[in-house]
Amino acid sequence: MRVVVTGATGNAGTSVVRALGLEPSVSEIVGIARRGPKARMPKTSWVQADVSRSDLIEPFRGADAVIHLAWLIQPSRDEDLLEAVNVEGSSRVFAAAAAAEVPALVHASSVGAYSPGPKDRRVDESWPTAGIESSYYSRQKVAVERRLDQVERESPRMRVVRLRPGLIFKRDAASGIRRLFAGPLLPSPLLRRDLIPVVPATERLVFQGVHSHCVGEAYRLAAINNDARGPYNIAAEPVLDPTELGRIFDARPVGVPPRAIRGAARISWLLRMQPTHPSWLDLALGVPVMDTTRAREELGWIPRHGADEALAELVEGMRDGAGFDTPPLSRHAGGPMRLRELLTGVGGRAS
Numbered sequence: 001m002r003v004v005v006t007g008a009t010g011n012a013g014t015s016v017v018r019a020l021g022l023e024p025s026v027s028e029i030v031g032i033a034r035r036g037p038k039a040r041m042p043k044t045s046w047v048q049a050d051v052s053r054s055d056l057i058e059p060f061r062g063a064d065a066v067i068h069l070a071w072l073i074q075p076s077r078d079e080d081l082l083e084a085v086n087v088e089g090s091s092r093v094f095a096a097a098a099a100a101e102v103p104a105l106v107h108a109s110s111v112g113a114y115s116p117g118p119k120d121r122r123v124d125e126s127w128p129t130a131g132i133e134s135s136y137y138s139r140q141k142v143a144v145e146r147r148l149d150q151v152e153r154e155s156p157r158m159r160v161v162r163l164r165p166g167l168i169f170k171r172d173a174a175s176g177i178r179r180l181f182a183g184p185l186l187p188s189p190l191l192r193r194d195l196i197p198v199v200p201a202t203e204r205l206v207f208q209g210v211h212s213h214c215v216g217e218a219y220r221l222a223a224i225n226n227d228a229r230g231p232y233n234i235a236a237e238p239v240l241d242p243t244e245l246g247r248i249f250d251a252r253p254v255g256v257p258p259r260a261i262r263g264a265a266r267i268s269w270l271l272r273m274q275p276t277h278p279s280w281l282d283l284a285l286g287v288p289v290m291d292t293t294r295a296r297e298e299l300g301w302i303p304r305h306g307a308d309e310a311l312a313e314l315v316e317g318m319r320d321g322a323g324f325d326t327p328p329l330s331r332h333a334g335g336p337m338r339l340r341e342l343l344t345g346v347g348g349r350a351s
Contacts (some may be wrong), residue, residue: 002028003223004063004102006051006093007070008044009033009326010109011173012165013302016067017041023220028044030059032070037326051089055098065104065223066097073180076091076269076277076347079136090144097158098312104159106222107148111166113141113209119206124291125164125231132286135279155173161222165234166208166290169217169310172324174317182318183346184338192321193250201242201253202261202284208235211305211313225347228299233290236303248308249315260287275347279337280285 007013008031009243018024021042031042036048047059051070061065065119072085090107095298097105110224113130129269131138145162147148152160169177191229214236222228238244242253258281265278295301305313316322333351334341344351 001026001062001224002062003058003065003067004030004032006032006047006069007068007108009035009039010069011170011176011212012215014172014324014326014329015212016069016219017216017308018213019043019216019220020223025224026041029065032056032059033326035327036252039325046239050084050085055172056092057100058180060096060102062102063102065098066093066102067106067108067219067223068243069108072109072350074162074275074347074351075136075344075349076275077096077345080347083138083140085258087143088149090149094147097326098151098155098254102158104161104223104226105143105151106161106163106219107143109148109162109164110137110141111164111233111235111287111290112138112283114287114290114318116286116324119204119289120203121289122291123288125233125294127288132279132283135283135286136277136281137280140290159227159229160228161226162231163215163218163234164231164290165215165218165231166210168212168228169209169314169316170212171313171322173212173329174314175321175323176332177273177310177314178318179334179341179351180207181274181276184274184334185273186318188319188321189244189310196249197253197270198254199242199245199249199251200256200261202256202258202285204258206239206241206289207284207287208290209240209307209311210234210236211307211310212305214301214303214305214310218295218299218301219302221301225299230285232295232299232301233292234295234304235290236307236310238306239326240307244308248312256328269347272348273344277346277347
């Protein structure tokens with residue numbers, strides 16, 4: 001089996017390649033990325049390509065499955081670029097897969113595609129996917145889901161799967177995630193349990209996480225299972241709420257109004273102190289808690305790590321400056337003293 005993976009050098013991508021490399025039925029993996037990595041991974045060859053403009057039909061030709069993960073989070077201040085890569089780039093991937101007559105297409109959607117929903121009960125994959133209007137990330141995920149709907153209508157012989165994971169964590173992605181969401185000014189050595197005395201107890205601050213390696217397993221199962229079709233929610237237990245966060249970090253939950261947190265996020269973003277647009281808070285507060293029964297029963301997916309374990313591993317990795325030998329995850333990607341990050345304008349342009 002030959003599997004092509006776009007966005008193969010990122011947080012989820014490296015875990016997907018890892019999982020496929022351990023799968024006996026997979027003989028060849030083609031990893032596609034904008035920047036070629038130094039990392040060597042079993043059964044894997046690398047193709048340097050940009051989904052927004054490179055030829056994709058040739059790398060896809062002869063593939064048994066394409067797993068589409070390529071997605072830009074930054075630069076958050078250039079929504080035109082994000083739209084070109086995330087939405088138009090995804091459309092190019094889907095069109096190339098159809099033109100190359102690839103039998104299976106597995107797409108990385110997100111919990112962020114869901115409309116606002118409950119935090120006190122779980123929703124399955126039938127919950128509406130109209131997104132969180134104020135979030136550009138959510139709007140783009142929704143736009144790509146609608147284009148994937150069109151692919152299903154126009155290419156009925158192609159098996160189409162879409163996974164909707166929660167937040168994805170692992171130690172090897174710590175440096176990359178810090179750059180994407182916290183920026184260069186975060187003093188990483190201070191990310192210690194004894195230096196985190198409180199966590200915000202904000203209404204609806206309830207979200208789901210999953211270890212990146214568990215996500216890799218979900219994509220592996222979706223690619224090799226010929227009966228897998230449609231959407232699957234992917235998240236591990238426990239659900240992460242203020243009480244659980246307090247337990248993980250041995251900290252005390254303290255009530256903070258959502259407006260205060262969003263205001264602080266907006267001011268710090270406008271002052272270029274950090275690269276995360278305040279609409280990410282709207283996303284966290286808005287999306288529902290997902291039911292993962294379908295993935296467990298139909299894919300046979302069983303997460304091997306808890307969401308609490310994965311989050312603690314990520315934070316420890318951020319403290320230690322952990323990374324992996326691919327451009328998005330490298331601990332050295334920010335340059336000496338994180339100068340390269342500062343030169344991007346902290347979310348102003350691509351690194």
